[in-house]
Amino acid sequence: xxxxxxxxxxxxxxxxxxxxxxxxxxxxxxxxxxxxxxxxxxxxxxxxxxxxxxxxxxxxxxxxxxxxxxxxxxxxxxxxxxxxxxxxxxxxxxxxxxxxxxxxxxxxxxxxxxxxxxxxxxxxxxxxxxxxxxxxxxxxxxxxxxxxxxxxxxxxxxxxxxxxxxxxxxxxxxxxxxxxxxxxxxxxxxxxxxxxxxxxxxxxxxxxxxxxxxxxxxxxxxxxxxxxxxxxxxxxxxxxxxxxxxxxxxxxxxxxxxxxxxxxxxxxxxxxxxxxxxxxxxxxxxxxxx
Amino acid sequence: xxxxxxxxxxxxxxxxxxxxxxxxxxxxxxxxxxxxxxxxxxxxxxxxxxxxxxxxxxxxxxxxxxxxxxxxxxxxxxxxxxxxxxxxxxxxxxxxxxxxxxxxxxxxxxxxxxxxxxxxxxxxxxxxxxxxxxxxxxxxxxxxxxxxxxxxxxxxxxxxxxxxxxxxxxxxxxxxxxxxxxxxxxxxxxxxxxxxxxxxxxxxxxxxxxxxxxxxxxxxxxxxxxxxxxxxxxxxxxxxxxxxxxxxxxxxxxxxxxxxxxxxxxxxxxxxxxxxxxxxxxxxxxxxxxxxxxxxxxxxxxxxxxxxxxxx
Numbered sequence: 395x396x397x398x399x400x401x402x403x404x405x406x407x408x409x410x411x412x413x414x415x416x417x418x419x420x421x422x423x424x425x426x427x428x429x430x431x432x433x434x435x436x437x438x439x440x441x442x443x444x445x446x447x448x449x450x451x452x453x454x455x456x457x458x459x460x461x462x463x464x465x466x467x468x469x470x471x472x473x474x475x476x477x478x479x480x481x482x483x484x485x486x487x488x489x490x491x492x493x494x495x496x497x498x499x500x501x502x503x504x505x506x507x508x509x510x511x512x513x514x515x516x517x518x519x520x521x522x523x524x525x526x527x528x529x530x531x532x533x534x535x536x537x538x539x540x541x542x543x544x545x546x547x548x549x550x551x552x553x554x555x556x557x558x559x560x561x562x563x564x565x566x567x568x569x570x571x572x573x574x575x576x577x578x579x580x581x582x583x584x585x586x587x588x589x590x591x592x593x594x595x596x597x598x599x600x601x602x603x604x605x606x607x608x609x610x611x612x613x614x615x616x617x618x619x620x621x622x623x624x625x626x627x628x629x630x631x632x633x634x635x636x637x638x639x640x641x642x643x644x645x646x647x648x649x650x651x652x653x654x655x656x657x658x659x660x661x662x663x664x665x666x667x668x669x670x671x672x673x674x675x676x677x678x679x680x681x682x683x684x
Numbered sequence: 685x686x687x688x689x690x691x692x693x694x695x696x697x698x699x700x701x702x703x704x705x706x707x708x709x710x711x712x713x714x715x716x717x718x719x720x721x722x723x724x725x726x727x728x729x730x731x732x733x734x735x736x737x738x739x740x741x742x743x744x745x746x747x748x749x750x751x752x753x754x755x756x757x758x759x760x761x762x763x764x765x766x767x768x769x770x771x772x773x774x775x776x777x778x779x780x781x782x783x784x785x786x787x788x789x790x791x792x793x794x795x796x797x798x799x800x801x802x803x804x805x806x807x808x809x810x811x812x813x814x815x816x817x818x819x820x821x822x823x824x825x826x827x828x829x830x831x832x833x834x835x836x837x838x839x840x841x842x843x844x845x846x847x848x849x850x851x852x853x854x855x856x857x858x859x860x861x862x863x864x865x866x867x868x869x870x871x872x873x874x875x876x877x878x879x880x881x882x883x884x885x886x887x888x889x890x891x892x893x894x895x896x897x898x899x900x901x902x903x904x905x906x907x908x909x910x911x912x913x914x915x916x917x918x919x920x921x922x923x924x925x926x927x928x929x930x931x932x933x934x935x936x937x938x939x940x941x942x943x944x945x946x947x948x949x950x951x952x953x954x955x956x957x958x959x960x961x962x963x964x965x966x967x968x969x970x971x972x973x974x975x976x977x978x979x980x981x982x983x984x985x986x987x988x989x990x991x992x993x994x995x996x
Binding site: 420421423424427428430431432434435437438441449450452453454496499500502503504507508509510511512515518519522524525526527528529530531532533534535536537539553555556557562587591612615616618619622623633634635637638641648651652654655656658659662663665666667670673674677678679680 | 707710711713714715716717718720721722723724725727728729731732733735736739746792795796798800801806807808809810811812813815816817818819820821823824825827828830833835838841842867870871874875877878923926927929930933934948951952955956961964965967968969971972975976979
């Protein structure tokens with residue numbers, strides 16, 4: 395009896411030990427991974443607040459004491475980063491408006507109305523997502539050049555008012571989850587499709603709209619190739635384009651470069667933290683319904 | 685292809701048939717609602733799609749009208765060593781990055797799915813690098829990879845390992861860029877995690893009853909159940925890799941010795957720096973065909989490895 399008990403408790407504790415080590419190892423691996431994912435950004439910010447001589451030291455100065463913020467005003471003096479940020483904000487807000495207006499209407503047509511050609515057109519729309527930017531890039535450039543739009547934001551903003559496949563797709567998936575009985579009831583009460591769209595679907599779809607707005611905003615903030623092709627005057631640059639311009643002129647002043655990169659990164663990181671839930675849900679949704 | 689389409693379209697619910705008048709009205713309203721996209725599709729997708737095919741058979745520098753030269757752009761491509769180099773670089777990047785990123789992203793998602801404490805924090809930390817603007821992260825990695833003062837080299841020296849020269853080495857520049865891209869796989873991780881959380885628990889319980897160990901559960905239950913998500917991510921990864929551009933443009937401009945001259949970068953240079961718009965269009969069409977073939981190939985193969993539950 396005693397032997398059995400001892401045996402049992404030994405087995406129990408060894409199992410518990412195994413479980414504990416397993417969980418410790420899991421956390422250890424995750425912590426190491428998390429550090430390697432976060433470290434580069436930490437290093438960016440850390441370099442940006444170090445005087446030059448501290449940047450090159452080994453063992454490294456992890457957190458400088460005191461912080462030397464002079465890289466920030468210096469970087470801002472070399473390059474009109476505030477102008478870039480204003481440009482980018484205006485650009486992002488306009489494309490968000492364009493995307494929301496157009497993509498919600500189109501998604502409604504695909505999700506909530508029964509009509510014969512819609513499945514074919516929907517598949518056609520999904521197929522356009524496979525079309526690489528490079529294929530349409532040259533003719534669109536020629537087209538916008540003919541219209542006299544090159545050098546302005548029009549080539550980057552106007553197309554968003556005609557819907558983007560990915561956002562339409564996301565919104566349609568969400569609209570389809572709204573029970574049909576709601577529209578039917580409104581329809582019987584004499585509401586037309588626009589009223590149903592505006593009064594019923596849009597208010598219920600706020601989380602999806604937030605997701606799309608967020609995606610579009612970040613896309614605009616980070617996009618590089620589009621602005622690179624269409625913008626040629628420095629005063630119109632977006633933050634990404636301005637940053638690249640800055641590197642090509644001040645290639646090795648790491649404190650300044652890291653300060654400028656931090657300025658370009660921080661707003662979007664703050665936005666990400668504020669809207670984290672919307673974000674993660676949106677990304678999860680995009681993968682699962684695909 | 686049809687399987688995915690069915691998944692995308694969702695299940696059709698059984699509804700009473702609407703009247704003919706309502707059907708006709710619906711058709712009109714349906715077209716009206718999607719008309720913004722129709723206009724956008726014609727102007728910003730279909731037209732440029734066809735126009736670029738036309739340009740690919742012309743000599744065109746935007747200043748004078750395009751001149752028909754038949755298949756000469758395509759013939760020139762075959763003779764252009766830089767074209768082959770850029771194609772090789774892009775295929776190299778794709779073949780290395782897509783499988784490695786898939787395995788690592790699934791592995792991290794599996795770890796996160798083990799009822800871990802602080803899941804939301806880890807998920808945020810892994811996702812964080814993906815929101816950093818590509819130009820900013822490119823500059824940051826040039827600094828990290830810097831051979832004299834960069835953190836990575838200093839660290840390797842400190843633990844007594846040789847530093848390979850990273851972005852300045854013909855052999856190492858592509859692996860360096862792959863390494864940097866692996867830092868930005870937060871999006872697939874989040875998608876895989878969502879997929880994993882959707883796997884019903886009773887499947888695992890059944891597997892445990894059958895005596896399956898952890899690895900067997902992962903291999904015979906988890907992987908098949910999330911295989912549609914894997915397909916989705918692999919295809920996104922493929923399409924993205926074929927168009928790899930910004931990092932190379934900012935970090936290396938194609939160097940050293942063209943070993944990071946990727947297809948999209950060379951195409952951009954041809955189009956907007958040399959104004960060889962016809963040649964660039966020919967390259968763009970080849971890129972399109974390559975992406976199409978690769979995607980179809982993955983879709984075809986998916987019949988053998990993707991499991992769609994009871995839906996099919």
